[in-house]
Amino acid sequence: MSKIRKAFFCGNCGFESAKWLGKCTSCNEWNTFTEEILQKPTKQEEKSAVWKDDSKIRNRPKELHSVVTENRLRIITPDGELNRVLGGGIVKGSLILIGGQPGIGKSTLLLQFATRTDQKVLYISGEESEEQIKMRADRVGIKNRNSYIYAETNINTILKAAKQLEPGVIIVDSIQTISSPFLDSTPGSVSQVRECTGELQRFAKETNIPIFVIGHITKDGSIAGPKLLEHIVDVVLQFEGDRNYSYRILRTLKNRFGSTDEIGIYAMDHTGLREVENPSELLISQNNEILSGSAIAASIEGLRPLMIETQALVTPAIYGTPQRSATGFDLRRLSMLLAVLEKRCGLAFGQNDVFLNMAGGLKVSDPSIDLAIVAALISSLEDISVHKNICFAGEVGLSGEIRPVSRVDQRVQEAARLGFEVIFVSKYNYKDEPSYDLPIEVKTISKIDDLLREVFS
Ligand code: TYD
Numbered sequence: 292m293s294k295i296r297k298a299f300f301c302g303n304c305g306f307e308s309a310k311w312l313g314k315c316t317s318c319n320e321w322n323t324f325t326e327e328i329l330q331k332p333t334k335q336e337e338k339s340a341v342w343k344d345d346s347k348i349r350n351r352p353k354e355l356h357s358v359v360t361e362n363r364l365r366i367i368t369p370d371g372e373l374n375r376v377l378g379g380g381i382v383k384g385s386l387i388l389i390g391g392q393p394g395i396g397k398s399t400l401l402l403q404f405a406t407r408t409d410q411k412v413l414y415i416s417g418e419e420s421e422e423q424i425k426m427r428a429d430r431v432g433i434k435n436r437n438s439y440i441y442a443e444t445n446i447n448t449i450l451k452a453a454k455q456l457e458p459g460v461i462i463v464d465s466i467q468t469i470s471s472p473f474l475d476s477t478p479g480s481v482s483q484v485r486e487c488t489g490e491l492q493r494f495a496k497e498t499n500i501p502i503f504v505i506g507h508i509t510k511d512g513s514i515a516g517p518k519l520l521e522h523i524v525d526v527v528l529q530f531e532g533d534r535n536y537s538y539r540i541l542r543t544l545k546n547r548f549g550s551t552d553e554i555g556i557y558a559m560d561h562t563g564l565r566e567v568e569n570p571s572e573l574l575i576s577q578n579n580e581i582l583s584g585s586a587i588a589a590s591i592e593g594l595r596p597l598m599i600e601t602q603a604l605v606t607p608a609i610y611g612t613p614q615r616s617a618t619g620f621d622l623r624r625l626s627m628l629l630a631v632l633e634k635r636c637g638l639a640f641g642q643n644d645v646f647l648n649m650a651g652g653l654k655v656s657d658p659s660i661d662l663a664i665v666a667a668l669i670s671s672l673e674d675i676s677v678h679k680n681i682c683f684a685g686e687v688g689l690s691g692e693i694r695p696v697s698r699v700d701q702r703v704q705e706a707a708r709l710g711f712e713v714i715f716v717s718k719y720n721y722k723d724e725p726s727y728d729l730p731i732e733v734k735t736i737s738k739i740d741d742l743l744r745e746v747f748s
């Protein structure tokens with residue numbers, strides 16, 4: 292019936308080639324091709340156009356308006372942050388992929404869900420033994436007496452067991468460890484990952500049971516296995532953070548049932564992951580001493596306002612070439628800001644080492660923190676501290692202009708809520724003078740020179 296066919300696949304993007312290639316012609320990655328065995332129908336079967344056969348089919352096209360949607364379509368989890376990133380709970384029959392670096396807390400996050408929800412949960416583990424998981428579950432506390440653990444890696448056995456158990460939610464930890472006996476390649480290979488995910492997707496859609504799938508990520512940060520894994524699933528979540536700090540951010544990269552703007556914030560402690568409702572309060576250092584080189588940014592992550600402390604240290608370079616180093620911020624953007632300060636304001640950073648740090652080990656990509664960074668840099672260079680009750684929100688352009696930022700009202704409100712007395716924002720954010728009924732003074736500036744005059748004179 293079927294004959295064995297071999298092909299080579301790029302481990303990065305899933306590109307298929309008949310022969311081995313050193314460099315992938317699709318994604319330009321080097322040394323990513325591996326040989327895999329496929330089974331395909333013979334030519335004869337392919338040619339006898341199946342659609343000409345008039346026999347009845349079970350699944351027919353339906354009129355869109357006549358499709359009934361169930362009332363209780365979403366399962367609300369006890370984890371508020373998880374509900375938020377999923378767009379208001381788990382949609383029945385959806386396949387959700389969670390990616391993240393090893394040790395970041397993916398297993399902990401889903402185990403916590405399994406032990407706290409009121410659903411019947413089947414937790415499939417191909418990585419850890421039942422005892423290991425029990426030990427961890429004891430640590431985070433088992434409240435749900437209806438969660439099941441299953442150490443198995445064969446996809447067919449898993450789905451059979453799942454069908455008999457009829458759980459409300461299935462968790463697969465991780466996709467790289469399970470395999471289909473119909474394929475010859477090793478678990479974690481492109482064809483195995485693709486086959487197993489496809490199988491899980493079919494199962495989820497047919498039984499209406501939502502499935503969480505944990506996926507490892509490669510060192511450059513993309514989800515391991517082919518990119519097409521992300522196309523197969525309904526939701527892609529990314530769990531990120533610095534392992535040396537306790538904060539973790541759960542981001543939505545793709546969501547077929549909601550927006551991708553939401554983020555969830557957690558803190559990891561000895562009893563597992565804890566939801567953080569007021570992240571700003573944690574990210575601002577609590578010492579009352581006023582030191583130079585620190586400024587607070589009113590930033591936005593996803594849809595949530597977040598006050599972040601930025602710290603800069605500018606010291607004379609002793610060894611030849613001055614160093615520039617940034618943690619949690621793009622180094623090229625730091626170089627650009629330094630160039631702007633040098634050229635537009637005549638501040639001499641050229642002979643100085645510059646170190647920049649975001650509090651809490653966060654990676655920040657919101658351009659509105661530019662203004663706080665500039666303030667921190669000037670503060671450290673001139674050794675003049677920025678008062679603790681001031682915060683900033685503005686993007687800095689190449690000519691030294693302060694550019695407007697999105698959701699400015701939300702930033703001002705958050706700053707006022709946390710007791711800041713002054714916030715600097717771009718003049719271009721407002722047509723008229725800003726007016727808020729809040730105990731905060733909103734100062735608008737249009738150039739870095741204004742900042743120098745208002746804060747550092
Ligand atoms: P884990 O969920 O195993 O990560 P992943 O599945 O993403 O690889 O998380 C493991 C880390 O979390 C481990 O290094 C220890 C830490 N941790 C705690 O700090 N407290 C806890 O209660 C638990 C369960 C884990």
Ligand code: MG
Nearest residue numbers: 397398418464
């Ligand atoms: Mg794990």
